[in-house]
Amino acid sequence: MDETSLEPALLIVEDDAGLLGQYRWAFPGRTVLTASSRSQALSIVEKRRPPVAIIDLGLPPDPGGVSEGFATLAEMLKIAPEMKVIVATGNGSRPNALRAIAAGAHDFYEKPVEIEVLRLIVDRGFRLHALEAENRRLSDSAGASAIKRIVTAAEPMLRVCRDIEKLAPTNVPVLLLGESGTGKEALARALHELGPRAAKPFVAINCGAIPETLLESELFGYERGAFTGAAKQTIGRIESAQHGTLFLDEIGDLPHALQVKLLRFLQEQTIERIGGRQPITVDVRVVSATNQPLEQQMEAGRFRSDLFYRLNPVTVRVPPLRDRGTDAVLLARLFLSRFNREIGRNLRGFSEAALAALAGHDWPGNVRELENRVKRAVIMADGRVIEAADLELAGGAPPDLDLRAARHRAERQVIERALAQSRGTVAGAARLLGISRPTLYGLIEMHGLASITDPVTAEPAQNGGSS
16 A cells, blocks of 8 residues: 555545455555544545545444444545545445435445455446546636637637637628537627627627518617507617627528618618618628528528628638537536526536436537536436436446446356356355355356356256256
8 A cells, every 4th residue: 555656546444454455455556545444534535535435334433333434424525525435335235325325425335345346336436536527627728718608628619719719809790600509699799798899789689580570670670650560769780789799690591682681781881770761870790690501592592692791701610519529528517517506406417327428419409408408407307416317318328337237247257257267166166256155056047157067066056957
């Protein structure tokens, strides 16, 4: 045991000297720190912050109970809430194991110790701890971006952010192209807020969300009496953005007749309200966005080419979330933190199955879909962590990360090796495994292993029958 090593360490809290000796050789290649009491364990956690710990609930001065073990667990997690604590329980103590999980433990296993299974649980704890630490690092680095509404660690999106910072001080029109939910409005606001017009209005209008019959009056305004119901003069969105920024979202949905009027405004920087005769000079910067292929719409005659070229002296293509590497997990953690505060929950994070589902999903709705799924999960989750089912994502963890399946595979492999070493002698294999022959017979039957003859009893390796 090297307590001065800076390598990620495994802490074992156990008062049984025999078990401690068994643990020491069970984890080759890992720095193993040991403690036999609450005070020793807390001192090590304070100094070393080990990523993973194994703790026996039966600690002195209550070795026959669990009160000291639960108190130690609570204080360890208070010092290092990110630590993955694995709880050891005796046979028949499943209620205590479930209580420990509810108190924040990462996992549990039942004694007697099965080293292969325990190694799998420990390795899984180290992997999850490392993944969460990396996500925190990426979150911290992403938070330093000048574009406060955009959180990313992906190079394609970082390039977009750098382009936005370069374009912000200029007055050039910008066309943002990208799928719905990728953050185009956040980028448009950044163009406004990082530029010289930041103190003036930012006015956004969704060209696809307003009926065609109302869109012209929304954009250009109208004079009193211009049509039935026009009881007073009303300024339109273009005019209300004077000296600021006008954001035309979903510009691809703009009706053809209004495309002509918008083009005239862009060319002349003047508008006329509906029912008015006096040209009004308007000084605005225009930023537009769409999720539609405008080039194809131009070829089909649905979008004017002269308007297209007026809108996009500079085009910025916003990558979808599926092309942004680990951003889905990074953003999910940030949304979880936000919704924990807003909704009053205290969820600790995402299970491995949920992380795998987040990383493997295509995100057709992009960041907006991710935000909605995490919000629902925070509201609906029953456990301390969010599962793939809470996110309504199918698949979950890949087979090699399924803990129950991994335990089953490990148990079968160990039994097969023991039987091979003992040349098919069930009595010899049971001795190697440290279990009774009847227990091994039951395991051979459960795992569906081939029929094995026990030379000691001259009976098949099963209680009275073939396996």
